[in-house]
Structures are given as C-alpha cells and as structure tokens.
Amino acid sequence: MNVNKSQLRNFGLVLALPVAAIGAVSVATDNMSSLVAHGPVQQGHVDVDCVGCHSIGVGTVRQQIQANLAYALGKRSTSVNFGFQPVTSIQCLSCHDRPNERHPIYRFNEPRFADVRSSLEVNSCVGCHSEHVDSRVSVSETLCSHCHDDLVLKNDPLDVQHDQLVVDDAWSSCLGCHDFHGNHPHESQTLLSDAFPVEAIRDYFGNGSDPYGSQKIYEATFDD
Ligand code: HEC
Ligand code: HEC
Ligand code: HEC
Ligand code: HEC
Ligand code: HEC
Known part of the structure; x- marks a missing residue:
C-alpha cells in the first residue's frame, strides 16, 4: 500500500478536525477523550x-465522523479510527521478525489456548505491549502462570525445582531467569538466589535497563 507521507504530517489535523466537529454538536463522552489521548x-x-x-x-473522514458519532450515541458497538487503521501484529512483525521466537503468537490461536485468550491477549503483540504509555511491557510479570502450571522438568537443574516454584506460586520468579521471547543470548541461572529480582523485571517493563543485557539475537529492522 502507498502511504502518503504528507497525510502523516497532517496527523494532528486529521484527528483535530473530526474531534472539533463532534465538539460542535456538543457530544461529550469519555470515549471521545481516548481519541486524542x-x-x-x-x-x-x-x-x-x-x-x-x-x-x-x-473510509472518508466524513464517514468516520458519522461512525464515531453513532458510537458516541450508543448506536454502534465499535468506534472507528480517524484517518488511520488499528495497529495490528502485522505491523509489529514487519520489523520484529524473529525466527528464534520461543512463544510465537500464531501458536496461541489454537483452541487449547481459548481460556488463556479470554484473560490475556496472547495471540497479539499489543495484547502485552501497549504503545504511547511509555513502557515496554504492559502485563504482569506473573503471566507465565496462564500456561505453565503443570511444569515438571525431567532433569531439573535448579536448586529449587520448577515444580516446587509452581507449588509455591512463585510466578514472579520466572522472568528472573528466562526472557519471554528467547531473543537474548542470556543463559538461565540455576540458583534461585541468582535470579534477577522482580524489581529489576518491573523496571525493565517500564523502560528501565534490560537485565538480560543489551545484546539481542535478532535486532529489529526498519527502513526509513
Ligand atoms: C510501535 C507502533 C506505534 C508507533 C511507532 C506509533 N504508534 Fe500511535 N498507536 C499505536 C498503538 C498500538 C495504538 C493504540 C490504538 C490502536 O491500536 O490503533 C496507537 C494509538 C495512537 C493514537 C490514538 C488513536 C485512537 O484512535 O485512539 C494516536 C493519535 C497515535 N497513536 C499517534 C501516533 C503518532 C503521532 C505517532 C508518531 C509520533 C505514533 N502514533 C507512533 C502504535 C504506534
Ligand atoms: C518500523 C519498524 C518497527 C515497527 C513497525 C515496530 N517496531 Fe518495535 N522496535 C523497532 C526498533 C528499531 C526498535 C529498537 C531496536 C530493538 O530493540 O530491537 C524497537 C523496539 C521495540 C521494543 C523494545 C525493545 C527494547 O529492548 O527496548 C518493543 C517491546 C517493541 N519494539 C515492540 C513492538 C510492537 C509491539 C510493535 C507493534 C505495535 C512494534 N514494536 C512495531 C522497530 C519497529
Ligand atoms: C504474552 C505476552 C506477550 C506477547 C503476546 C508479546 N510479547 Fe513481547 N515481550 C513480553 C515480555 C514479558 C517481554 C520482556 C521479556 C523479554 O525481553 O523477552 C517482551 C519483550 C519484547 C521485546 C524486547 C526484547 C526483544 O526480544 O528484543 C520486543 C521487541 C517484543 N517483546 C516484541 C513483541 C512483538 C513484536 C510481539 C508480537 C509478535 C510480542 N512482543 C508479543 C511479552 C509479550
Ligand atoms: C499462552 C501460553 C504461554 C505463556 C503465557 C507462557 N508460555 Fe512458555 N511456553 C508455552 C508453550 C506452548 C511452549 C512450548 C512447549 C512445548 O513446545 O512443549 C512454551 C515454552 C517455554 C519454554 C521452553 C522453550 C524452549 O525453547 O524449549 C520456556 C523456557 C518458557 N516457555 C518460559 C516461559 C516464561 C518464563 C513465561 C512467562 C514470562 C512463559 N513461558 C509464558 C506457552 C506459554
Ligand atoms: C533460578 C532460575 C530459574 C527460575 C526462577 C525458573 N527457571 Fe525455568 N529453567 C531454568 C533453567 C536453568 C532451565 C534449563 C535450561 C534451559 O532450558 O534454559 C529451565 C528450563 C525451563 C523450561 C524448559 C523446559 C524444557 O523442557 O526444556 C521451561 C518451560 C521453564 N524453565 C519455565 C519456567 C517457568 C514458567 C518459571 C517460573 C515458575 C521458571 N522456569 C523459573 C532456570 C529457571
């Protein structure tokens, strides 16, 4: 698809116009604020x-105004994006193609993950990574509990074994030794006391330094 870059420069305008139009007919709801926030x-x-x-x-801007007015008035169940399409995993993957992916999102479309999907959007990048919130990761560090609660390793190398961690509900410990995507050349520790503390993980989620090291197996690519 051809992206018109002058339209991008007008990003603010594209958004401001319809919002102003809606303001003019005095429809003010909480949903409106999310359009510009x-x-x-x-x-x-x-x-x-x-x-x-x-x-x-x-759709044209006019159609979008109409659709969003209908949404604001409760006549439509979804709003439409002014001028721009919703952001999907396709965009993310176009730059973040990682053949080593440990948890590929397409895998989680399988029926056996239906229950997980109802509480965690594991089959979509933005399910765990919201943008414009000044953080890397927007879910809890305990997310592993959704899928690994039957974890038993044959020759478990840990001092406190994985099945014991599960019994102890120690879900905040997992990311202390494993990254999620497997895109760091980091080798998992074998002593629980060597695991990165949960504060370091939360700091990393919030744009702080990367405990697994700055090196990536696959760097994101982008042309521009
Ligand atoms: C890494 C991807 C990414 C980049 C880069 C990005 N955004 Fe976003 N943006 C998102 C996501 C995800 C949302 C959430 C709404 C959605 O899914 O469309 C969003 C939402 C928005 C919204 C709110 C739209 C609405 O309908 O609520 C605006 C406005 C916006 N972005 C502007 C920008 C501008 C301006 C830039 C460049 C400075 C930018 N974005 C760069 C991913 C991105
Ligand atoms: C146009 C290319 C491009 C797109 C599209 C894109 N990214 Fe990125 N992203 C990058 C680059 C470049 C970096 C910085 C280099 C790196 O960390 O690999 C980055 C960094 C990140 C990081 C932080 C990495 C770190 O260690 O700080 C996350 C998380 C991320 N992107 C997720 C996403 C998600 C989710 C989407 C889709 C909503 C997305 N990206 C869309 C290019 C892109
Ligand atoms: C189920 C939650 C979840 C989903 C879905 C998810 N991520 Fe992540 N992502 C994480 C967590 C947790 C981290 C921090 C641990 C790590 O670095 O692996 C992370 C880290 C990252 C990073 C920084 C580390 C790196 O690998 O360079 C990037 C980039 C990233 N994710 C991109 C994506 C993209 C692109 C998608 C969709 C294809 C995606 N993520 C889907 C949870 C998720
Ligand atoms: C949505 C479900 C889901 C979530 C959430 C999830 N995993 Fe997994 N994980 C899987 C599946 C499925 C496999 C593949 C198992 C297999 O192939 O037998 C896997 C494999 C792994 C592996 C082994 C990878 C390999 O190369 O053998 C590790 C380590 C792992 N997960 C750690 C984690 C950690 C740590 C978390 C939390 C940050 C997490 N997982 C969250 C479903 C999940
Ligand atoms: C003290 C560090 C440490 C902690 C904490 C830890 N692991 Fe591990 N884990 C390892 C090591 C070491 C291995 C074996 C080598 C490897 O696969 O990286 C391993 C292996 C695994 C495997 C792969 C099993 C296989 O069959 O290959 C999975 C899945 C896994 N861990 C998930 C988890 C989950 C989920 C948690 C949180 C309950 C967790 N780990 C906590 C260090 C840790």
Missing part, C-alpha cells in the same frame, strides 16, 4: 516513523 512512544521507537504502525484508514 496518547503519550510518548517507548524508547525503542523514538526513531520509528508513525506510519510504521499507523497506516491510512478506511
């Missing part, structure tokens, strides 16, 4: 062009 992109994305994630949307 956005914070900074996360650190890794400061050099990423907005159109890397936001492609130009479907």
Whole structure:
C-alpha cells in the first residue's frame, strides 16, 4: 500500500478536525477523550516513523465522523479510527521478525489456548505491549502462570525445582531467569538466589535497563 507521507504530517489535523466537529454538536463522552489521548512512544521507537504502525484508514473522514458519532450515541458497538487503521501484529512483525521466537503468537490461536485468550491477549503483540504509555511491557510479570502450571522438568537443574516454584506460586520468579521471547543470548541461572529480582523485571517493563543485557539475537529492522 502507498502511504502518503504528507497525510502523516497532517496527523494532528486529521484527528483535530473530526474531534472539533463532534465538539460542535456538543457530544461529550469519555470515549471521545481516548481519541486524542496518547503519550510518548517507548524508547525503542523514538526513531520509528508513525506510519510504521499507523497506516491510512478506511473510509472518508466524513464517514468516520458519522461512525464515531453513532458510537458516541450508543448506536454502534465499535468506534472507528480517524484517518488511520488499528495497529495490528502485522505491523509489529514487519520489523520484529524473529525466527528464534520461543512463544510465537500464531501458536496461541489454537483452541487449547481459548481460556488463556479470554484473560490475556496472547495471540497479539499489543495484547502485552501497549504503545504511547511509555513502557515496554504492559502485563504482569506473573503471566507465565496462564500456561505453565503443570511444569515438571525431567532433569531439573535448579536448586529449587520448577515444580516446587509452581507449588509455591512463585510466578514472579520466572522472568528472573528466562526472557519471554528467547531473543537474548542470556543463559538461565540455576540458583534461585541468582535470579534477577522482580524489581529489576518491573523496571525493565517500564523502560528501565534490560537485565538480560543489551545484546539481542535478532535486532529489529526498519527502513526509513
Ligand atoms: C510501535 C507502533 C506505534 C508507533 C511507532 C506509533 N504508534 Fe500511535 N498507536 C499505536 C498503538 C498500538 C495504538 C493504540 C490504538 C490502536 O491500536 O490503533 C496507537 C494509538 C495512537 C493514537 C490514538 C488513536 C485512537 O484512535 O485512539 C494516536 C493519535 C497515535 N497513536 C499517534 C501516533 C503518532 C503521532 C505517532 C508518531 C509520533 C505514533 N502514533 C507512533 C502504535 C504506534
Ligand atoms: C518500523 C519498524 C518497527 C515497527 C513497525 C515496530 N517496531 Fe518495535 N522496535 C523497532 C526498533 C528499531 C526498535 C529498537 C531496536 C530493538 O530493540 O530491537 C524497537 C523496539 C521495540 C521494543 C523494545 C525493545 C527494547 O529492548 O527496548 C518493543 C517491546 C517493541 N519494539 C515492540 C513492538 C510492537 C509491539 C510493535 C507493534 C505495535 C512494534 N514494536 C512495531 C522497530 C519497529
Ligand atoms: C504474552 C505476552 C506477550 C506477547 C503476546 C508479546 N510479547 Fe513481547 N515481550 C513480553 C515480555 C514479558 C517481554 C520482556 C521479556 C523479554 O525481553 O523477552 C517482551 C519483550 C519484547 C521485546 C524486547 C526484547 C526483544 O526480544 O528484543 C520486543 C521487541 C517484543 N517483546 C516484541 C513483541 C512483538 C513484536 C510481539 C508480537 C509478535 C510480542 N512482543 C508479543 C511479552 C509479550
Ligand atoms: C499462552 C501460553 C504461554 C505463556 C503465557 C507462557 N508460555 Fe512458555 N511456553 C508455552 C508453550 C506452548 C511452549 C512450548 C512447549 C512445548 O513446545 O512443549 C512454551 C515454552 C517455554 C519454554 C521452553 C522453550 C524452549 O525453547 O524449549 C520456556 C523456557 C518458557 N516457555 C518460559 C516461559 C516464561 C518464563 C513465561 C512467562 C514470562 C512463559 N513461558 C509464558 C506457552 C506459554
Ligand atoms: C533460578 C532460575 C530459574 C527460575 C526462577 C525458573 N527457571 Fe525455568 N529453567 C531454568 C533453567 C536453568 C532451565 C534449563 C535450561 C534451559 O532450558 O534454559 C529451565 C528450563 C525451563 C523450561 C524448559 C523446559 C524444557 O523442557 O526444556 C521451561 C518451560 C521453564 N524453565 C519455565 C519456567 C517457568 C514458567 C518459571 C517460573 C515458575 C521458571 N522456569 C523459573 C532456570 C529457571
């Protein structure tokens, strides 16, 4: 698809116009504020062009105003994006293609993950990574509990074995030794006391330093 970059420069305008139009007919709901509310992109994305994630949307601006008015008035169940299409995993994967992926999202479309999907959007990048919230990861570090509660290792190398960690409900410990995607050349520790503390993990989720080291097996690519 051809992305018109001058339209990008008008990003603010594209958003401001319909919002102003709606303001003019005095429809004010909480849903409206979400249309303009956005914070900074996360650190890794400061050099990423907005159109890397936001492609130009479907429908004319007039149609979009009508659809969003209907939404605000409760006549539609979904709002539409002004000028831009919703951000999906396709955009993310176009730059973050990682053949070593330990937890590929497509795997979690399988029926056996239906229950997990109802509480955690594991089959979508934005299910765990919200943008414009100034953080890398937007889910709890205990997310492993959704799928690994039957964990038993044949020759468990840990001082406190994995099945014991499960019994102890120690879900905050997992990321202390394993990254999620397997994209760091980090080797898992074998002593629980060597695991990165949960504070270090939470700090990393929130744009702090990376406990597994700055080296990546696959760096994200982008052309621009
Ligand atoms: C890494 C991907 C990414 C980049 C880069 C990015 N965004 Fe976003 N943006 C998102 C996601 C995800 C959302 C959540 C809404 C959605 O899914 O469309 C969003 C939402 C928004 C919204 C709110 C739209 C609405 O309908 O609520 C605006 C406005 C916005 N972005 C502007 C920008 C601008 C301006 C830039 C460039 C400075 C930018 N974004 C860069 C991913 C990105
Ligand atoms: C146009 C290319 C591009 C797109 C699209 C893109 N990214 Fe990125 N992303 C990058 C680059 C470049 C980096 C910084 C280098 C790196 O960390 O590999 C980065 C960094 C990140 C980081 C932080 C890595 C770190 O260690 O700080 C996360 C998390 C991330 N991206 C997730 C996403 C998600 C989720 C999406 C889709 C909503 C997305 N990206 C879309 C290029 C992109
Ligand atoms: C179920 C939750 C979940 C989903 C879904 C998810 N991530 Fe992550 N992601 C994480 C967690 C947790 C971390 C921090 C641990 C780590 O670095 O692996 C992370 C870290 C990252 C990083 C930084 C480390 C690295 O590998 O460079 C990038 C980039 C990233 N994710 C991109 C993506 C993309 C792209 C998708 C969709 C294809 C995606 N994530 C889907 C949970 C998730
Ligand atoms: C949505 C379900 C789901 C979640 C959430 C999840 N995993 Fe997994 N994980 C899997 C599946 C499925 C496999 C593959 C198992 C297999 O192939 O037998 C796997 C494999 C692994 C492996 C082995 C990878 C390999 O190369 O053999 C590790 C380590 C792992 N997960 C750690 C974690 C950690 C740590 C978390 C939390 C941060 C986590 N997982 C969250 C489903 C999940
Ligand atoms: C003290 C460090 C440490 C902690 C904490 C830890 N692991 Fe591990 N884990 C390892 C090591 C070491 C291995 C074996 C080598 C490897 O696969 O990296 C391993 C292996 C695994 C495997 C692969 C099993 C296989 O068959 O290959 C999975 C899945 C896994 N861990 C999940 C988890 C989950 C989920 C948690 C949280 C309950 C957790 N780990 C906590 C260090 C740890």
